[in-house]
Amino acid sequence: MRRRSALIGSQNLNLRPNIGTVLLQHLAALQRAATVERYVIHDRMNPFRSYNNEEFVARYRVTKECVTELLETIRHSLAIVHNRGSPSPPHLQLTIALRYMTTGNFQPSMANCSGVPQSSVSTCVSTIAARLAELAPRHIRFPEPNNEKTIMSQFSVIAGMTGW
Template sequence: MAAAMHIILQRRNEQRKPPRPRVFRDRCNPLDGLTDVEFIARYRLPKESIIDLLEMVRNDIRRPTSRSNAIPEITQMLIFLRYLATGDFQSECADLHGVSQPTVSRIISTVVSALDARLKNIIFPSTNEDIICMKTKFFSLAKFPGVIGALDGTLIPILAPKEDEYAFVCRKGYHALNVQGVVDTSLRFTNLVCKWPGSVHASFIFNECKLHDVLREGNIGWLVGDSGYPLKKFLMTPKLNPKTEAEERYNRAHAQTRVVDERAFGVLKSRFRCLHKTGGCLPFSPEKCVRVISVAVKLHNLCISRKIPYTAPECISTTEHEEENIVVQDIQADRGGSLQRQRLIQLFA
């Protein structure tokens, strides 16, 4: 009996596959062991772009210490990018990278401040060459002339602040920041206003921003925006209750031109899930939330510039974004805006 059991066990051992050798990664260099595709899926950026960002802010995030080994700068950068990409609890990011939750919180503060100060790629066209190029690209979308940007806004959920809490409650009933953006045809943000509480209306934000004064004084073209914005000589809105075929065609061309802003916000929130409500909310003070949103937009522009493939699990649909942000209002238009829109309508006759 014993001999038979010995033979059976021996055969089982012979049939058993040899164990896979364990792979010990170099924790000092976390870039090893993953491909660019895997890095983009986890951190939204390939290795080369992450290294470029790291070199940009390395001196700002380095922690001089003689007590023990400080967390490497590359690990700090990956922790921050992972939080932006997934919107996970900070404890999840901590477990993934072998640090504590308070350490993750400090790293986010350090890296976001450094990137916000160093990365400057939100640029509105200012030269005649850039303006003409922008108008040509927008005209190719739906034959709508003179457009230099698409204007829209979105709500970014945040944790209820300790001061002036009521001012941050948006019309949807949650605490948020109301963010205004202008984008071009490639979904790149050319202007960003990120400082107003969720209760502030989009038209007020636009009237108070610096771009409003630049467009009013420059006479370089116009933006296209939804009916939640006031009609101005430099901001074209849809024609409410169109009655002629020309007005119908104007509205269709306007919608096809303006949709790039809705798509840009959708891709931004889907690429960096911490900005979308499915990721919960930004658990920081309003001032820190502003920096996180600003850096997310700058990294989005970086992805557009470098043509980094978009590999997030799913994109926020345009319809969802539109329902979230558009509040149609019959806002009284100025005379210059009405005359300019009527001239454009005649072009579609």
């Protein structure tokens, strides 16, 4: 009996896992569980290269030249937007915001179309809107009261709408 119990006891000792091994396994499991999937914004589609002039105007309602000029004007005030370490380049911020503004889509659907998270769409739209508001006084001028009638008649010829 003694021999048999000694054999069983030694087998039990061999079956016990090392506490260090168990801790390492638990740590590895925790690291796997804590890993967060991150969006990585690749410059996989540059709208300036991907679309011809007609397609670009159809999507963004302005020409490539206009967007390029606007981008050069506001580029210095556009920080690279980070979404947990994934940067959005300035041209992508501008085209996302323009597309959102021209279509009136909801931000989640814009996120799906552009391949960025909804939070990045929100950040791009608010940043670009603020930059455009800063530029407005330089580019939007109301007519002087003595020129209103002339300008309204010119506008009605161009747009087919009367202003009075």
